[in-house]
Amino acid sequence: MAVRSTAAPPTPWSRSLAEPKIHETAFIHPFSNVIGDVEIGANVIVAPGTSIRADEGTPFHIGESTNLQDGVVVHGLEQGRVIGDDQNEYSVWIGSNASITHMALIHGPAYVGDNCFIGFRSTVFNARVGAGCIVMMHALIQDVEIPPGKYVPSGAIITTQQQADRLPDVQAQDKQFAHHVIGINQALRSGYLCAADSNCIKTIRDELTKSYTSNGNKFEFEELERSNDVASSSLGTETVEQLRYLLDQGYKIGTEHVDQRRFRTGSWQSCTPIEARSVGEAIAALEGCLHEHSGEYVRLFGIDKGRRRVLETIIQRPDGAVQAPANFKAPTNQTNKSYNGNGNAHSYSNGSGSGKLSAETVDQVNQLLAGGYKIGMEHVDERRFRTGSWQSCTPIEATSIKQVVAALEDCIDSHQGEYVRLIGIDPKAKRRVLESIIQRPNGSVSSSGSSSGSSKSFASAPAATSSAKASATSTRLSSEVVEQLQQLINSGYKISAEHVDQRRFRTGSWASCGQIEAHSPQQAAAALEGYLNEYQGEYVRLIGIDPKAKRRVLETIIQRP
Secondary structure, rough: OOOOOEEOOOOOEEEEOOOOOEEOEEOOOOOEEEEEEEEEEOOOEEOOOEEEEEOOOEEEEEOOOOEEEEOOOOEEEEOOOOEEOOOOOOEEEEEEOOOOOOOOEEEEEEOOOOOEEEEOOOOOEEEEOOOOOOEEOOOEEEEEOOOEEEEEEOOOOEOOOOHHOOOOOOHHHHHHHHHHHHHHHHHHHHHHHHHHHHHHHHHHHHHHHHHHEEEOOEEOOOOOOHHHOOOOOOOOHHHHHHHEEEEEEOEEEEEEEEEEEEEEEOOOOOOOEEEOOOOOHHHHHHHHHHHHOOOOOOEEEOOOOOOOEEEEEEOOOOOOOOOOOHHHHHOOOOOOOOOOOHHHHHHHHHOOOOOOHHHHHHHHHHHHHHOOOOEEEEOOOHHOOOOOEEOOOOOOOOHHHHHHHHHHHHHHHHHHOEEEEEEEEEEOOOOEEEEEEEEEOOOOOOOOOOOOOOOOOOOOOOOHHHHHHHHHEEEOOHHHHHHHHHHHOOOOEEEEEEOOOHHHHHOOEEEEEEEEEEOOOOHHHHHHHHHHHHHOOEEEEEEEEEEOEEEEEEEEEOOOO
């Protein structure tokens, strides 16, 4: 394919007629434009409709293995420069392993550091975005310097340094997501280069049944330059792609194994270190680990220069199945999250949780950590439960799912025979976003939001009168749900309910049952029981709504399939 790149036009401020310098391994789509003094590094992919125009502000630098997706615009003002990592002046500097996603605008003077992610339609102008930052969709960053490793939420407008300094840190799941995007685009780069090579395409067509397989959502093909390395591999193509990506990026490769009994506690043990210099050597070592530890979990990960793990992925399970890593395959089942990691969090989010905690409680912890929230615990005995006199457990300063789960279990152990609840706290707004009872005096560990009345985003209700309870409690609703109804009505809140079947539960696609027009707990309980009968075999949850603030104050599941 011919690359549409041209020299900078002569202007009053420049007559250099500088031309782009594009590395031979980069892929520049012919429907994109590259103009002027632009340096594009190795393994870069520039998608269709992208405009990289160094005709006013100049020069531009785009680091190796970076991807610029459809519709990206890179331009610069004639005035203003940034200092690149090589200490020279640039109008626009975009580092290595960065993702500039669909329709984003990088307008110089601008600096985007290594391993950054700039989300759809976001704008960076007259600003520096430090290495490892993740900027989500429709954000504006202008006239500021974002410190390294910060997270900018969707729709944020960051135009003062005080706003920039208060941004939260990027979480482990965010980093994995950014690495996933890089891997996807490197596979696309190889594919586009192959599509432009008649010999490569002919080889694939001739060996279609071997190198072209369907996995339900997309078609995989072997990367071409080193196909001989993997010809005899028993690993899935996605695992091979992950190995290749890790080696290409200079990461070391590690593997760990664990048996079924220790899987829940996260007590992984290292396999023999992999000292591979080629994909073929890495595949042989990995297959040796899988064979040696058949009947166990085995996971693959990369190790960067800072000795941090990247792309941690379980590739074998006790039934012997070799898994295709989620990092190189679109996820098909996410638990109310736009994306999630595949490391320790994965080991807690399947099955029955951690032993003392339910799987849903651990899912809640995962979601809180991913959202940048702090986590706390409170306990209260039966006598003080009615007055809402909760006391805090030891503060949780942990940031990993494993550490948080251990702290929660310690609190439960220390307060046997009492109520214990999980708290999610928004550190910026200094308010609670979740309150969920996870242990009751009879020793049972409740599923978060279970039919026994554990509450979310709602403080414990004072006791309703005994007559109200007696008249409203039924075989379908617990006394605590009836107390919640009483409290909602007394506080002037509106009441509604939602339902969802088992298939849609994981995606959070709840449907409204309708608003309940009730003036007493009895009326509300009767309406709820009607919904429970109507939607048998589905999840049903009770909703409390503050009509003034137009926000939910309660969400609690009162029926399960």
